[in-house]
Amino acid sequence: MALQLNHLSFQFHKFTSFSPPPMASIRSPTVFMASTLRSGSKEVENLKKPFSPPREVHVQVTHSMPPQKIEIFKSMENWAEQNILVHLKPVEKSWQPQDFLPDPASDGFHEQVKELRKRAKELPDDYFVVLVGDMITEEALPTYQTMLNTLDGVRDETGASLTSWAIWTRAWTAEENRHGDLLNKYLYLSGRVDMRQIEKTIQYLIGSGMDPRTENSPYLGFIYTSFQERATFISHGNTARLAKEHGDIKLAQICGTIASDEKRHETAYTKIVEKLFEIDPDGTVVAFADMMRKKISMPAHLMYDGRDDNLFDHFSAVAQRLGVYTAKDYADILEFLVGRWNVEKVTGLSGDGRKAQDYVCGLAPRFRKLEERAQGRAKEAPTIPFSWIFDREVKL
Amino acid sequence: MAAVSATSVTFGSSLKLLKSSQITGKASSLKMVTVGWTKSGFPSLRTSRFRVSCSAKPETVQKVCEIVKKQLALPAESELTPESKFAALGADSLDTVEIVMSLEEEFGISVEEESSQNITTVQEAADLIEKLVQKKSEA
Numbered sequence: 001m002a003l004q005l006n007h008l009s010f011q012f013h014k015f016t017s018f019s020p021p022p023m024a025s026i027r028s029p030t031v032f033m034a035s036t037l038r039s040g041s042k043e044v045e046n047l048k049k050p051f052s053p054p055r056e057v058h059v060q061v062t063h064s065m066p067p068q069k070i071e072i073f074k075s076m077e078n079w080a081e082q083n084i085l086v087h088l089k090p091v092e093k094s095w096q097p098q099d100f101l102p103d104p105a106s107d108g109f110h111e112q113v114k115e116l117r118k119r120a121k122e123l124p125d126d127y128f129v130v131l132v133g134d135m136i137t138e139e140a141l142p143t144y145q146t147m148l149n150t151l152d153g154v155r156d157e158t159g160a161s162l163t164s165w166a167i168w169t170r171a172w173t174a175e176e177n178r179h180g181d182l183l184n185k186y187l188y189l190s191g192r193v194d195m196r197q198i199e200k201t202i203q204y205l206i207g208s209g210m211d212p213r214t215e216n217s218p219y220l221g222f223i224y225t226s227f228q229e230r231a232t233f234i235s236h237g238n239t240a241r242l243a244k245e246h247g248d249i250k251l252a253q254i255c256g257t258i259a260s261d262e263k264r265h266e267t268a269y270t271k272i273v274e275k276l277f278e279i280d281p282d283g284t285v286v287a288f289a290d291m292m293r294k295k296i297s298m299p300a301h302l303m304y305d306g307r308d309d310n311l312f313d314h315f316s317a318v319a320q321r322l323g324v325y326t327a328k329d330y331a332d333i334l335e336f337l338v339g340r341w342n343v344e345k346v347t348g349l350s351g352d353g354r355k356a357q358d359y360v361c362g363l364a365p366r367f368r369k370l371e372e373r374a375q376g377r378a379k380e381a382p383t384i385p386f387s388w389i390f391d392r393e394v395k396l
Numbered sequence: 397m398a399a400v401s402a403t404s405v406t407f408g409s410s411l412k413l414l415k416s417s418q419i420t421g422k423a424s425s426l427k428m429v430t431v432g433w434t435k436s437g438f439p440s441l442r443t444s445r446f447r448v449s450c451s452a453k454p455e456t457v458q459k460v461c462e463i464v465k466k467q468l469a470l471p472a473e474s475e476l477t478p479e480s481k482f483a484a485l486g487a488d489s490l491d492t493v494e495i496v497m498s499l500e501e502e503f504g505i506s507v508e509e510e511s512s513q514n515i516t517t518v519q520e521a522a523d524l525i526e527k528l529v530q531k532k533s534e535a
Contacts, residue, residue, distance in 0.1 A: 370494070
């Protein structure tokens with residue numbers, strides 16, 4: 001988050017154990033999101049070269065979970081099979097992108113495309129900026145599968161491992177894969193966006209990867225994914241609502257269908273963490289506080305299109321303004337998770353555990369207060385060009 | 397040796413300057429510095445960036461220290477100096493933003509986002525507050 005006063009990024013986002021990131025803009029979600037490298041930031045030796053994608057600022061930490069805890073996840077495999085894999089949909093019952101797109105094998109194809117483009121004309125540029133940003137995020141799926149496979153105790157050791165965890169990760173990836181495919185084809189057919197610039201952004205983003213600061217710990221990892229799935233559920237839900245408001249019912253269905261996948265995934269991930277709270281309340285609450293202190297970094301925070309050095313910040317400012325994903329949502333998600341996992345009622349905690357519990361339980365109100373202040377002081381925002389829409393300008 | 401004015405004394409990274417004044421026995425310049433600091437304690441000579449500004453009133457510095465202590469839940473007896481860095485006291489980025497907010501409320505000022513970025517110590521906060529309070533009274 002570039003607690004970059006310009007924002008959350010608290011990257012939104014993401015939080016920074018010690019190295020103080022640049023101050024947050026209390027106006028945009030980046031207050032809450034992870035830091036990205038900005039020239040002049042003191043934490044990193046390698047200064048950003050011009051015309052190159054941003055890099056993570058923080059020191060990248062690995063294997064912070066004590067190795068004895070790996071046992072916990074081995075012993076959870078049966079439980080995961082009964083309780084987590086059930087949240088996957090069988091492929092035969094799953095929707096496919098083609099279900100929502102003009103049918104190239106039909107005579108009516110051209111007409112269907114014409115209708116799609118007609119509806120897309122009614123959608124404003126700022127909406128497309130957000131939809132494109134979401135699509136690019138989805139298309140960076142390789143990074144997320146990788147991230148799941150960095151986690152100790154649950155990683156897919158061979159690529160075809162038959163542990164419940166590995167089965168989950170591959171099937172989750174397969175379900176998510178449809179999201180990027182569907183949005184990509186829709187955007188391609190719409191004619192409203194510069195596909196080449198979008199494709200370039202995707203290539204940069206997958207090349208950049210991301211470090212969500214989960215440190216190979218499945219505690220941190222599943223807390224992170226719980227947060228993220230809910231965030232994408234909210235985000236796609238909002239793009240669905242806006243599409244409907246602008247008269248594109250088909251696009252609303254697309255976004256809504258993606259959102260319902262995310263909801264199902266959120267259910268699975270939050271269940272895992274709920275179980276961890278049962279098995280190891282102290283470790284889990286400390287992990288929760290740690291992730292929140294570091295701030296949940298948004299998966300696409302390193303996005304770059306070859307032109308805009310602050311692309312993610314600009315994109316998230318528009319997402320904030322349109323109400324697709326806001327600082328308020330960040331606080332809401334945090335509050336939801338605190339409630340979902342009953343963090344206030346957890347007992348048997350160590351001193352550190354109680355501190356973590358207090359921190360986490362008191363955090364959402366602090367964000368809300370910040371956000372209220374920011375809204376009250378919101379200044380007139382500039383309009384800037386986005387290469388994704390042929391450099392047409394959009395208000396931040 | 398640079399001329400030392402009574403109203404503001406600024407040493408770049410010139411610990412050397414202080415040292416040489418000590419060596420040559422020019423205690424007078426040192427005295428001018430200490431007068432400004434009687435309430436808040438002498439700043440650490442170990443910091444390489446040493447900015448002394450007599451423009452921030454001791455009461456302002458004191459208030460800032462109070463607010464910082466409250467935000468970070470530090471015991472009342474804890475020693476804060478003007479050069480104390482928020483981060484070193486345990487403040488994370490959220491704490492720093494909240495400290496700035498509390499200072500705004502306390503002093504009735506509005507801190508620009510760009511300026512907040514430069515507030516990392518008690519002294520920097522106090523200086524900015526004085527500047528903004530003065531601007532407000534001139535408006």
